Amino acid sequence: MFIGRKNEIEKLNGFYEGETVSVAVVSGSIGVGKTSLLQEFAQEKNAIFFEAYETTGKHQLERLGQLMGMEALDAASFCKEISERASKEKQLIIIDQYPNFVKADSEFDRLLHDYVVGEWKDLPVKLIFCSDAFVLIDKHVNGKKAIWSKDISLDLEVKPLGFYDSCQFFGDASPKEAAYLYGITGGIPYNLVRVANLLGIGGFKGYGLSPITRDDKLKEITVKLFLDKNTNFGLNPEKVMATELRELAYYNYMLATLAKGLNRVNQISAEVEKPKDVVVPYLNSLMAIGICTKDTAITEITNRKKTRYSIVNTSTLFWYKFVVPNVDDYNCGNVEKLWAAVEESLDDYMKTVFIKICGEYLADQSEKNQLPFTVEEIGNWWVNDDEAGTTDGFDLVSLGKCDGKSATIFAQCYYNHEPIEVAQLKLLIEKTKQLHRQGDAxxxxxxxxxxxxxxxxxxxxxxxxxxxTLDEMR
Known part of the structure; x- marks a missing residue:
C-alpha cells in the first residue's frame, strides 16, 4: 500500500516529460521510502529498475545484463543498447544505490556521462540515480566536483512523511495516540509500516509482527520498536548514522546533549568537554546528513547570539532522550525501567512533537486557504538568559500576509493535562511586545x-x- 508523496510524484512526473535526455537525483536517509516512491513512479512506464550493491564492477554488469535479458554486458554495450531502445520509445533508467556502482566501476560512470552529454542528448532517456548515503551521493553525483553536477535537472530529497499522511498508518488511534505514534516513528515509513502491522491494519503485513490487542498498546509498540534490544524492529538512528560517519562517539554524545535541551554551542562545548571550534564541525557534519539543524530567531537570522541547534527527527530525539541515557538498562534488557524513564519525561518529549504537528497544521491550513492569513515562513523567536542558560520565547512565529498586507502569527503549543485558561492567552499577547511585529498580529x-x-x-x-485543539488537528 502506497501512501502520500503527492508532491514528490508530481516532481518526478514533471522530470519524466519531454523527449530529450534528463538526469535526476533522489536522496534521503535509510528507511524514508525512496525505493517505494520510485517503484510507484515507475509503474506502467518502460523502466529498468536496478539496485546496485557492494560488489565488483563485473558482477554489477552481470546482474544488470540479467535484468535486461542480455549476456556478456559491459558498459559500452549497455549504453549502445539504451541508444537503440530510446530511438524507438522513451527509456526510464533507475539505478538505486548508485554510489555502489561508481565505487565498483568508475569507467561505467564516466561512459554513462559521456552518452548523456553526447549521443543521448536528443534522445528520450530519463536517468535517475538514488542513494541513502548523503556523503556518497554528494561525492559521486551532485557535489561540485562530481562530473554530473551541471547535468542534473531534478535534485529530490525524500523526507519522512508528515503527521497527516502518517496517521493513515494508525487506523482508529485517538488523536493523542496518533501524536505519540507519529513522534516515536518520526514519520519514517520503515517505522510506520511496522506500527501499522502491530496495530493489525490491513495492507501492512509480512514483517513477522503479531498484532497487539492489549490495552497498553502504546507501551508494547514502543518496546518492540526501540526498548527491547532482542526485537528492535524500529530503525536505529545510530545504525543510520554509521552509514555516513566513521566514528560515532562524539556524535552520540552531542545528540544526547541536544536531547537534554542543551542546544547552544557553548552549552554543548561545556557538556562534551570540547572547544567550540571542534564542536561546530561535528554539528556541521550532523547537519549535512540531516540529523540536526541550526535554528535562528525568525526576525533576526543574522544574530549569531541567537543560534541554537536541534535534532530534526522526533524518532531520533526519542532514541537519544530515552535509550542512550539508559543504555545499560537497554543492554541488560530492563524494558520496564526504560519504559518508566519514558513515562517520567513523556510530556516534555511530546511538547516537541506537538510543536512540530502544530507547524504542519499551520502550513497545511494555509495552503488550503482555511486561515484568515497565509503563511509564507514558519520559525520561532526567543530571548536568551545567559546567566540561567535558558531561553524564553514563542513555540512558533510565522510571517505571512493578510488582505495583501504583512502579518505576524504568534503561537504557543501546550501539551499538558489541563485545559488552557484565559491567563495563558494574556501571557501570549503580553509576550509579543518583546518582538517588533510586521503588520497585523x-x-x-x-x-x-x-x-x-x-x-x-x-x-x-x-x-x-x-x-x-489536537482533536481538531487529527
Missing amino acids: FYLVFSNAGFHENAVTISSAIKNIMLI
Missing part, C-alpha cells in the same frame, strides 16, 4: 487538553485569537 494557542470556558469566551470576542 494573530495569536494562536494550540492545546492537546482543550480550553477552559473563559478562554473560549475571550477568543470568540476577539477575531485575531484562534484556539485549536
